[in-house]
Amino acid sequence: MKIKVKGIENQGARGKMDLNERSMIVLKSIIENYIQNSEPIGSRTLSKSIGFKLSPATIRNIMSDLAESGFLIQTHTSAGRVPTDKAYRFYVDSMSKKPAVPxxxxxxxxxxxxxxxxxxxxxxxxxxxxxxxxxxxxxxxxxxxQSVSRLQRIELIKISEDRILVILVTKAGVVRDKIIFVKENHSQEFLSSVTSFLNEEFKNHSMQEIREGIHQSIVSDRHRYHDLLAHAVRLGKKAFELNQPxxxxxxxxxxxxxxxxxxxxxxxxxxxxxxxxxxxxxxxxxxxxxxxxxxxxxxxxxxxxxxxxxxxxxxxxxxxxxxxxxxxxxxxxxxxxxxxxxxxxxxxxxxxxxxxxxxxx
Amino acid sequence: MKIKVKGIENQGARGKMDLNERSMIVLKSIIENYIQNSEPIGSRTLSKSIGFKLSPATIRNIMSDLAESGFLIQTHTSAGRVPTDKAYRFYVDSMSKKPAVPxxxxxxxxxxxxxxxxxxxxxxxxxxxxxxxxxxxxxxxxxxxQSVSRLQRIELIKISEDRILVILVTKAGVVRDKIIFVKENHSQEFLSSVTSFLNEEFKNHSMQEIREGIHQSIVSDRHRYHDLLAHAVRLGKKAFELNQPxxxxxxxxxxxxxxxxxxxxxxxxxxxxxxxxxxxxxxxxxxxxxxxxxxxxxxxxxxxxxxxxxxxxxxxxxxxxxxxxxxxxxxxxxxxxxxxxxxxxxxxxxxxxxxxxxxxx
DNA sequence: TATTAGCACTATTCATTAATGAGTGCTAAT
DNA sequence: ATTAGCACTCATTAATGAATAGTGCTAATA
CATH class of the missing domain: 3.30.450.40 (GAF domain)
Structure with a gap:
């Protein structure tokens, strides 16, 4: 947003400017000053620091208007005015294109x-x-x-008789691990089968999908696996349970x-x-x-x-x-x-x- | 450390007490009070709050001694005295057995x-x-x-042509992952061989040992593996490199x-x-x-x-x-x-x- | 000899006051 | 529409003094 202002830097000629735009400039000056110095600026100081000639009194009038419209507040009479959240909102909304990163x-x-x-x-x-x-x-x-990321790989590692370490690797490169407790004592070989089954089945699916679809998908594949199936369902459900908020x-x-x-x-x-x-x-x-x-x-x-x-x-x-x-x-x-x-x-x-x-x- | 004090709670009889022990009690009182209230206690108040009869003047003398020995300091004349670090050290050292956890x-x-x-x-x-x-x-x-914990399991997972995801599981239950970059395009099968080799070789060894011994160990096993060897050395070295401080x-x-x-x-x-x-x-x-x-x-x-x-x-x-x-x-x-x-x-x-x-x- | 009471002295804290100054609001002049 | 000028407000600051909490010292005491 470009603001056209005539007569800037020219003391003699007082250009006609839309009041609205002028007050915007004043507002921005106030905001920027406050951001820099963390303390309210007075009409006198502002009058000096602003680009074009405007007496303190005029600025006071403008400030008064701005306060009325909710852009500024005074903490007490005769204290400088401080930008409101509304002012900041205006400021960022009307901000000229973001500056390049230094x-x-x-x-x-x-x-x-x-x-x-x-x-x-x-x-x-x-x-x-x-x-x-x-x-x-x-x-x-x-x-x-976790829910949106898609599965790259799952590993099931036998830790002890009743514990299995599950490692989930997502496409995003995140590795998550958890331990699941089981009643049966599965062999590592058996776990490897389940692992490759789960990998084949679910690779590239999002965690959410997997969690929602784990039943159907496995059931439809029933003919391929036999006793594996029941356990795979159970392990899979546990493994993909959302554990971390x-x-x-x-x-x-x-x-x-x-x-x-x-x-x-x-x-x-x-x-x-x-x-x-x-x-x-x-x-x-x-x-x-x-x-x-x-x-x-x-x-x-x-x-x-x-x-x-x-x-x-x-x-x-x-x-x-x-x-x-x-x-x-x-x-x-x-x-x-x-x-x-x-x-x-x-x-x-x-x-x-x-x-x-x-x-x- | 138990301190024996005669005549406590008994106004009339002033028991003989080792000066040293008495001043310890005073010191402890001052410390405990300061810990509680975060402000220096005066001789008068202390005299009242202390278990046995001792006039403010006496306490002042004791305090003066304690200050001289470096247990207390005054921030300025006529301010109460505050414990020094030396006092706290004395306090924790002489502390009676830790209280039970509530x-x-x-x-x-x-x-x-x-x-x-x-x-x-x-x-x-x-x-x-x-x-x-x-x-x-x-x-x-x-x-x-990482250095002291012992290896439970290592997994190498092929991610792309030139990247391998390494997952280290330690006995302590910590899972660490990192990506290593390689020049050769290894098949996942090949990686599996390396994986089982590394697991066999290094399970139960501490990371430190592994890092230090990775050369010797592999070299001595040269007869069992052939082309695997060269790669395994390279991968292993990379995989076990200490990456996280x-x-x-x-x-x-x-x-x-x-x-x-x-x-x-x-x-x-x-x-x-x-x-x-x-x-x-x-x-x-x-x-x-x-x-x-x-x-x-x-x-x-x-x-x-x-x-x-x-x-x-x-x-x-x-x-x-x-x-x-x-x-x-x-x-x-x-x-x-x-x-x-x-x-x-x-x-x-x-x-x-x-x-x-x-x-x- | 160890302890205590009493008193002088000191420094902080708190409330009061007055001076200063930054800032506004209003009105009259431009 | 803008500005100069002036009265007024309120926060901040410094100075003052009273009250307070504390010590140090000395002389009296048990």
């Missing part, structure tokens, strides 16, 4: 692609760690959802404490709660997987009350086939949206690239 | 044993989470050291912020650094694996400067065969050592029990 940031994120060959979890944790370091806020990333890595929580906006005791407590009980943030990350691009949740827009003073910037990452999870930043509503958004976007892109390259299809 | 705490930790069948990492993360919840401090746990889970960092002792800006910053760069804490956890029992590091005793205002209580956990890692609490030097120590000890015990039960030997 070379410096790209460089600092480059280690993400240097951890190829390591488990996906390591890549994620590397990425979220770097992102936290760069943004100086708290960052989160969700691990790939979505996980989430958090990094840089402490960063938030250094941020001036969270110095008040009450909001610190809120944040602790929000991170303690991870569900709310997890939900936002999940939501973010449904659509492409960067998602922005500003303060009060968040359903969860403890996050009302935070903004979340999230973006999903994927391999060639599926959206796997998402990564995001949790910071104060007055964060520097411009740079954070592009940094998150870039990180997600890097992540997708790295993971795709070592995905198994 | 039933309530046992109950709250019981979920640790309810996660059997899940990966070891989950058990650890559950334990450290609960510990943080109970102690209200930050808690850490190190994942099992010890990991560590952290929980409840935020708890520290609510603690009154860390409210000063400076010490918060220190803590952030300490957790950011995990090596120092990791080192203490590693150290703790060398000896049995609970380890206590008080403030200045820590090598790492950022931890000078913290105490760490750690204990190792193990399976039937090996010490695997350790778990610990990071809190202010004025923590309630009595209860924290026994809680950490109990948690480590629970952890050992749970992990032993699902270990593979």
């Amino acid at each position: 070379e410096q940031i790209k460089q600092k994120l480059s280690p993400v692609s240097n951890v190829q060959g390591t488990p996906v979890e390591h890549i994620l944790s590397k990425a979220v760690h770097l992102l936290a370091e760069l943004t100086k806020f708290a960052c989160v990333v969700s691990t790939p959802k 979505g996980e989430m890595f958090i990094e840089g929580q402490m960063n938030l404490l250094l941020d001036s906006h969270f110095h008040e005791q009450s909001s610190v407590k809120s944040l602790i709660d929000a991170f303690e009980q991870k569900t709310a943030i997890m939900k936002i990350l999940d939501e973010s997987m449904k659509n492409k691009g960067v998602h922005i949740h500003i303060g009060i827009e968040n359903d969860y009350e403890h996050l009302h003073r935070c903004s979340l910037i999230t973006a999903s990452y994927r391999n060639k086939q599926n959206v796997l999870g998402s990564i995001g930043v949790v910071g104060p509503t007055s964060m520097d949206y411009k740079s954070i958004i592009s940094t998150v976007e870039y990180t997600a892109k890097m992540l997708s690239k790295t993971i795709s390259e070592q995905s198994y299809d | 039933e309530q705490i046992k109950q709250k930790l019981s979920p640790v044993s309810n996660v059997q069948g899940t990966p070891v990492e989950h058990i650890l993360s559950k334990a450290v989470h609960l510990l943080a919840e109970l102690t209200k401090f930050a808690c850490v746990v190190s994942t099992p050291k 010890g990991e560590m889970f952290i929980e409840g960092q935020m708890n520290l912020l609510l603690d009154s002792h860390f409210h000063e800006q400076s010490s918060v910053k220190s803590l952030i650094d300490a957790f950011e760069q995990k090596t120092a804490i990791m080192k203490i956890l590693d150290e703790s694996m060398k000896n049995k029992g609970v380890h206590i590091h008080i403030g200045i005793e820590n090598d790492y400067e950022h931890l000078h205002r913290c105490s760490l209580i750690t204990a190792s956990y193990r399976n039937k065969q090996n010490v695997l890692g350790s778990i610990g609490v990071v809190g202010p030097t004025s923590m309630d050592y009595k209860s924290i120590i026994s809680t950490v000890e109990y948690t480590a015990k629970m952890l050992s029990k749970t992990i032993s039960e699902q270990s593979y030997d």
Whole structure:
């Protein structure tokens, strides 16, 4: 969005400008100043810092209007005005195209692609760690959802008489393991048969499909296997049971404490709660997987009350086939949206690239 | 350590007591009070709260002596006196036998044993989470050291032409995976041969041994395998290469912020650094694996400067065969050592029990 | 000789006050 | 429509003083 303004930088000529657009510029200046300095700017200072000539008094009028429309609030009479969540929303919505990611940031994120060959979890944790370091806020990333990823391979390993170690490898490159307890003492050979049966049968199917279809599929194949069948059904059901809820890595929580906006005791407590009980943030990350691009949740827009003073910037990452999870930043509503958004976007892109390259299809 | 004191609770008869022992009691009272209330206690108040009759003036003399011997410091004249790290050290060293773990705490930790069948990492993360919840401090746990654990099984799975997924299962029940890149395009069948060869050869050996002995062992077996050999050596070397440095889970960092002792800006910053760069804490956890029992590091005793205002209580956990890692609490030097120590000890015990039960030997 | 009472002294904390200053709102002039 | 000027508000800061909690020292005491 380009705003045309006549007479800028020209003291003498006062160009005609649409009031609306002018107040937008003022609003943006206020927001940007607040983002930078974390304290309200006065009409006088603003008048000086703004690009074109406008007296403090005029700016006061504009500010007054903006306050009336809900873009600004005063904490008390005669205090500077501070942007509301509505203002931030306007700001990000009307944001000119995201700026290019600075070379410096790209460089600092480059280690993400240097951890190829390591488990996906390591890549994620590397990425979220770097992102936290760069943004100086708290960052989160969700691990790939098991349900959507497709099976690459299953292994059943006999551990003891009554325990079998199940290893699931998904196309996305995620390895999950669990132990299942069985009553019968199967031989390793028998398990190998079941293993190859399950692999043949279910390779390339999503976990969800497998779980839903495990009965039908096996039943229809009845003629090929005999005593194997009953056991395979049982083992298979157990093996594919969803055991792990979505996980989430958090990094840089402490960063938030250094941020001036969270110095008040009450909001610190809120944040602790929000991170303690991870569900709310997890939900936002999940939501973010449904659509492409960067998602922005500003303060009060968040359903969860403890996050009302935070903004979340999230973006999903994927391999060639599926959206796997998402990564995001949790910071104060007055964060520097411009740079954070592009940094998150870039990180997600890097992540997708790295993971795709070592995905198994 | 039992201290015999005559005349306690008896105003009239002033029993003879060794001055030293009496001052110990005073010191302990001061420490315990400070642990509880986080603020210095005055001679007058102490005189009232102490078990036996002793005037404020006498207590002042004793306190003065204690200060001279380095057990107490005054932040400034006419402020109450506060225990030094030396005092805490005395306190924990002279502590009477650890109190039994309260039933309530046992109950709250019981979920640790309810996660059997899940990966070891989950058990650890559950334990450290609960510990943080109970102690209200930050808690850490190190994942099992790869080097000491012994091999249960290795699997090589062909992923693509040039990539092989290696899955290592240790006796301790830890599953590790990594991808290795190869130049030759091996068939899955060939990999199976290598797999069984490696399994036969190395099962029950520690990773360290395997890594060190992989040459000799294979060479001495030369007669049994032919072309397999060269590849097996290469693959084996790659597969067993140490790829992951010890990991560590952290929980409840935020708890520290609510603690009154860390409210000063400076010490918060220190803590952030300490957790950011995990090596120092990791080192203490590693150290703790060398000896049995609970380890206590008080403030200045820590090598790492950022931890000078913290105490760490750690204990190792193990399976039937090996010490695997350790778990610990990071809190202010004025923590309630009595209860924290026994809680950490109990948690480590629970952890050992749970992990032993699902270990593979 | 060890303990205690009493008193002088000191430093923190808290509430009050006054000065300062940044900022707005309104009105009249341009 | 814009601006200058002025009155007013409220937060922040520093200074003041009273109250408080604490020690150190000395002389009296058991």
